[in-house]
Amino acid sequence: xxxxxxxxxxxxxxxxxxxxxxxxxxxxxxxxxxxxxxxxxxxxxxxxxxxxxxxxxxxxxxxxxxxxxxxxxxxxxxxxxxxxxxxxxxxxxxxxxxxxxxxxxxxxxxxxxxxxxxxxxxxxxxxxxxxxxxxxxxxxxxxxxxxxxxxxxxxxxxxxxxxxxxx
Numbered sequence: 001x002x003x004x005x006x007x008x009x010x011x012x013x014x015x016x017x018x019x020x021x022x023x024x025x026x027x028x029x030x031x032x033x034x035x036x037x038x039x040x041x042x043x044x045x046x047x048x049x050x051x052x053x054x055x056x057x058x059x060x061x062x063x064x065x066x067x068x069x070x071x072x073x074x075x076x077x078x079x080x081x082x083x084x085x086x087x088x089x090x091x092x093x094x095x096x097x098x099x100x101x102x103x104x105x106x107x108x109x110x111x112x113x114x115x116x117x118x119x120x121x122x123x124x125x126x127x128x129x130x131x132x133x134x135x136x137x138x139x140x141x142x143x144x145x146x147x148x149x150x151x152x153x154x155x156x157x158x159x160x161x162x163x164x165x166x167x
Contacts, residue, residue, distance in 0.1 A: 038063045093142075
């Protein structure tokens with residue numbers, strides 16, 4: 001009887017630990033449901049689907065980060081079409097300067113470059129017909145800039161913000 005008692009007690013303790021672990025694992029899932037979605041940019045159609053789903057989910061903000069340094073002059077075409085869709089649907093494009101800078105060197109040039117390149121390649125009608133890009137309506141975008149130690153400016157992330165509806 002003495003041999004089995006420790007086994008039973010140990011089994012009961014492990015059962016309690018299993019329940020505690022299950023409860024601990026469930027908590028981050030609930031917390032992540034309220035967190036702001038973040039998407040890493042990949043130049044693949046899957047990115048369009050993920051961004052469209054995140055924008056359609058009704059979150060106040062959706063952040064897009066990059067795996068490498070992307071300069072304002074090298075915005076990937078896949079992202080340019082999203083920024084153009086926002087601009088063409090009445091949303092604003094803003095540029096947040098790097099820390100320590102008062103304002104970007106030429107934000108009008110940056111924003112014109114982003115939408116101008118895409119407009120030259122595709123017509124607004126083609127963008128407008130895309131169901132994926134319709135998710136951009138009702139949003140604005142903010143390009144958050146940063147600097148490398150060498151002073152090179154790059155886009156740290158793009159933040160898509162839901163525009164509050166007028167009362």
